[in-house]
Amino acid sequence: MAAPFSQTRESPMSSKPEQRPNLYALTWRLPIIFWQLIFFVGPVLFMVAMSFFLVKNYRMTEAFEFVNWSRMLTRGFFWDSYWYTLFIATVSTICAMCIAFPAAFTLAFRASEATRRWAIFLLIIPFFTSYLVRTFSWFVILSESGVVNAVLGYVGLGPYTMLNTHFGTLVGYMTLTLPLVVILQTVTMSNIDKNLIEAAHNLGCSPLRTIWQVIIPLSKTGLIIAAIFCFILSFGDFVAPFYLGGSQEPTLPILILDTTKSGQQWPRAAVVAIMMMVTLFAIAFTGIALAYRKGKGAK
Amino acid sequence: MKQSRSLNFILGSYVVLIFAFVFAPIIFSMIFSFNSQRFPTIPLGEFSTEWYAKVLADPDIWKAARNSLIVSCSTAVIATFLGFCTAYSDFRYNFRFKGPYLALILLPPTIPLIIMALAMLAWLSKIEMSGQLYSIIIAHSVLTAPFAMAVIRLRLNQMDPDLESAAWNLGGSEWQTMRHVIVPFCKPAIFSSLFLTAAVSFDEFAVSWFVSGLNSTLPVVVLEIVQGNIDPQVNAIGTFVFLTSMTLVVLAQLFFASRQIKGMHA
Numbered sequence: 388m389a390a391p392f393s394q395t396r397e398s399p400m401s402s403k404p405e406q407r408p409n410l411y412a413l414t415w416r417l418p419i420i421f422w423q424l425i426f427f428v429g430p431v432l433f434m435v436a437m438s439f440f441l442v443k444n445y446r447m448t449e450a451f452e453f454v455n456w457s458r459m460l461t462r463g464f465f466w467d468s469y470w471y472t473l474f475i476a477t478v479s480t481i482c483a484m485c486i487a488f489p490a491a492f493t494l495a496f497r498a499s500e501a502t503r504r505w506a507i508f509l510l511i512i513p514f515f516t517s518y519l520v521r522t523f524s525w526f527v528i529l530s531e532s533g534v535v536n537a538v539l540g541y542v543g544l545g546p547y548t549m550l551n552t553h554f555g556t557l558v559g560y561m562t563l564t565l566p567l568v569v570i571l572q573t574v575t576m577s578n579i580d581k582n583l584i585e586a587a588h589n590l591g592c593s594p595l596r597t598i599w600q601v602i603i604p605l606s607k608t609g610l611i612i613a614a615i616f617c618f619i620l621s622f623g624d625f626v627a628p629f630y631l632g633g634s635q636e637p638t639l640p641i642l643i644l645d646t647t648k649s650g651q652q653w654p655r656a657a658v659v660a661i662m663m664m665v666t667l668f669a670i671a672f673t674g675i676a677l678a679y680r681k682g683k684g685a686k
Numbered sequence: 687m688k689q690s691r692s693l694n695f696i697l698g699s700y701v702v703l704i705f706a707f708v709f710a711p712i713i714f715s716m717i718f719s720f721n722s723q724r725f726p727t728i729p730l731g732e733f734s735t736e737w738y739a740k741v742l743a744d745p746d747i748w749k750a751a752r753n754s755l756i757v758s759c760s761t762a763v764i765a766t767f768l769g770f771c772t773a774y775s776d777f778r779y780n781f782r783f784k785g786p787y788l789a790l791i792l793l794p795p796t797i798p799l800i801i802m803a804l805a806m807l808a809w810l811s812k813i814e815m816s817g818q819l820y821s822i823i824i825a826h827s828v829l830t831a832p833f834a835m836a837v838i839r840l841r842l843n844q845m846d847p848d849l850e851s852a853a854w855n856l857g858g859s860e861w862q863t864m865r866h867v868i869v870p871f872c873k874p875a876i877f878s879s880l881f882l883t884a885a886v887s888f889d890e891f892a893v894s895w896f897v898s899g900l901n902s903t904l905p906v907v908v909l910e911i912v913q914g915n916i917d918p919q920v921n922a923i924g925t926f927v928f929l930t931s932m933t934l935v936v937l938a939q940l941f942f943a944s945r946q947i948k949g950m951h952a
Binding site for chain 2: 408411412414415416418419420422423424426427428429430431433434437486487489490492493494497498506508509510511512513515516517518519520521522523524525526527528530532533534536537538561562565566569619622623624625630640643644647653656657660663664667671
């Protein structure tokens, strides 16, 4: 994560790691340390501690018991939810990567610099724009009597049930992830040296083979990072599976939500949250290791 | 690669299709907000401002809008300040534990919001700071500071590293150099960061929902309405939310771009 920022452009006066930072240096360095220790590291560590607390008569008492862990990890419903969440987030990642690829390819290789810039400019807007309202909008559009079924009705098809299905959940995930995935793929591929593609063409390589053997290996790092972000976003989202998927098969985020909001069982929710974080870190680290592995095509 | 016309047409149409998918919910939400039907579909009902009238007459929504405004403005200022400090420290200094230092600010966006929401709720309750407007501001500052840091750090990348030493050689103190050289140089990025972090905060609903208690912001009100059933009021609120955050993101990007152009001349 830190890689793009860590290359300090040093001025000649600070080329050595300094011995003792002065007041000026500390003024800029300390605020974030204090702030994040209190309000980021604190909450995360406390959540870990909380997973060992007890709940008696709806009140949480500090303790060190493994009862929450054993309760959650021995229940079938937790593991059902765990595997389902892994599965649907993986499907979402594959869909987003495949759906985005032709668009990113076009923007990277067949569009002018200006078009590409406009496209990215436009895609950044929805990425930062109320995902919740966009999901609600899909809920209305995809409903039994909604716009999509009305249009299909004109050509004699449908009505189809799209809400409360995997399809609905995936539409929600795509709404969340597609803009980001298209942006990341486009940026990665537009950084490829065009001469290499020209060379592949001159050597008689077919366009599809060029994509497989030149473009994808050269943009491997960026593609994997796009996939990781897509997976993290899908894995952690509760809005799409809840509103569009009908939460028939609750994902882990829905489990956290239910356990926290209705059951007051914060410690058990913490167990779920920690399991999610561990899983995500394992997947992200594996992905990053793959992305930066030295080898054929690695940059 | 050979540019074949029909292939280019197909690929171009595909890109348009993707954009249609991405923008469809935003556009439909705006259309539905002026539609008289309770369950909007095609053909559309009559033009109506009924939902807006309802929304505007609701004191809870006014209160939520006021809360949202306070939260996003405060978050923007705090996150941009934190982001600037960190970006400058990273740019200027090498020090031990710099990796963990950067991880400290850059990690939050990689953790799912629902987990941050639970952790924040538990911790802020523990230190008796939950259920207040400032609880949301604190949580949002943690979530958005990385964006501020990224925007400002990229701007600092464009600064000639000798500029700072030149100012020192001319007799300026470090503080004077900061005030007269670095801050002015970063100004477009600072504005960009303010708008971007305000937009993210304005739209965030999961963490706000958990830590806000009774002080709902607009997205939390939307979340609560949506849980009932289809209520077209959401489209009216949504249209307002869309327009606000889109304006903020566009402004953020314009400042970001202006700085790139200036950066090329520098």
